Amino acid sequence: MILSRLARSGRGGIVLLVLGLLAALVLPWLIYPPVALDIACWALFAAAVDLLLGFTGLLSFGHAAFWGGSAYCTGLIVLHGGMPFPVAIIGGALFAALLALPIGLLSVRLTGIYFAMVTLAFAQMIYFVANQWRDVTGGENGLQGIPREFLGLDLSDPFFFYYAGLPFVLAGLFAAWRIVRSPFGRVLVSIRDNPARARALGYPVERYRLLAFVLSAALAGTAGGVFAIGHGFAALDGLYWTTSGQVVMMVILGGIGTLWGGAIGAAIVVQLQDFLATAGFEGVGIVTGSIFIVIVLLFRRGIWGTARHLLISRRQADPPVSPAAGAAEEPVESPEPAPAPASPHPAGD
Known part of the structure; x- marks a missing residue:
């Protein structure tokens, strides 16, 4: 009943944002701080993949290249450049975005399984380069002993570093939320649903896909940089295809096209x-x-996607409140129209 009223009043999104922020702040008090940091980093990584999969319709099996590539770049900036870790994390995100540019130029013209296989091939190439370039990456040993000092403060304690790295994760999640709620995000959804119609309306489909790909890579790179600094190493496993598969599994579990489902x-x-x-x-x-199999069979929209669908159905099924019946309550806005059949995952959630 409470969730239904919040949804009808239009304040449900704000309440969810507040609850998510509170959960992020208290998480290291409830579970082991390194695990809390892992959840935060993988949540941002999942949001980055969902930006591409759920709102652009492109399934990438190569995002491990941006997660792991940023981790190595961040570690190298700290170890050899002597820069503080905030600068290194930003540098890793920029490196991921630059790495995504040529890959995207060669990939975004493809769709479906072809796009997935091409991105996977590029990621495996980068994995091979990192494995062979031992003088820089450390090969199978990776980069070890990445420091976590900032302005003379020792943040080696995982509990304290969690709060030092959390602003980057929250900024990335906020950026993803703003992207999908912007006119640019609406165009991405229209391209996902009907590329031919979007192209007929004058939108450069490949250019929009490329920009979405680069933005998604930058967010994934931010998550990878925080993960590398938080654990003090950059491992070769971060570039392997199983990392891409794991984050795709997280997105599907939470719900494709929900953005917040990836955190769940x-x-x-x-x-x-x-x-x-x-x-x-x-x-x-x-x-x-x-x-994963059980949830996919029982919750076709994912956990959060199913809950959101039930909430929307409940809101649309509730009869409008008459003035007499609602005199003692706040005015309730009229329910939003039902989503179009061609868009099973409405944007902006």
């Missing part, structure tokens, strides 16, 4: 992996894969 998927996967690893269980992939 990230929390579930990271917490489950930490619990199973702590318990000494070696078949982590079996458990996470089984849960």
Whole structure:
């Protein structure tokens, strides 16, 4: 009842933002701080992938290149450049965006499985380069001992670094939220639903896709940079294709095209992996894969996507409140029109 009233009043989005911010602030008090940092970083990574998958209609299996590439770039800036970690994280995000530009130019003209395979091929090429360029990347050993000092403060304690890295994650999530709610985001949704119609209306489809690809890579790079500084190393696994597969799984678990669903998927996967690893269980992939299959079969829109769909259905099914019945309450706005059949995941959530 409370959620239904909030949805009809148009304040549901603001309430969700406040609740999400509070959850992010108290998270290291509730769980192990390094795990809390992992959830925050993977949540931003999932939002970056959902920006491309849910709102542009492009499935990328190569986003590990931007996550891992930014991690290496951030580590190198700190280790060899002597820069503070905020500058290094920004530098890693810019590196990811620049790396995405040539990859996007060669990929965005493709769609579907072809786009996914091309991005996967590029990511594996970057993985091979990082593995062979041992003098710079450390090869299989990666970059070790990345410091976490800033303005003379020692942030080696994971609890304190969580709050130092959280502003970057929140800024990235806010940027993704603003993108999907902007006119640019509406054009992306129209391109996702009907590229031919968008092209007939005069929108340069490939240019919009390329910009979305670069923005998504920059957000993924921000998450990878915070992750590398938080853990003090940049590992070769961050560039491997399984990293891309894992973040896609998080997006699907939470709900494609919901943006915030990725945070839920990230929390579930990271917490489950930490619990199973702590318990000494070696078949982590079996458990996470089984849960993924069950959720996909039972919740076709994902966890948050299903909850949002039920809330919208409830709002549309509620009869309008008469003036006499609602005199003691605040005025309620008329319900929004139902989403078009061609857009199963409305933008802006």
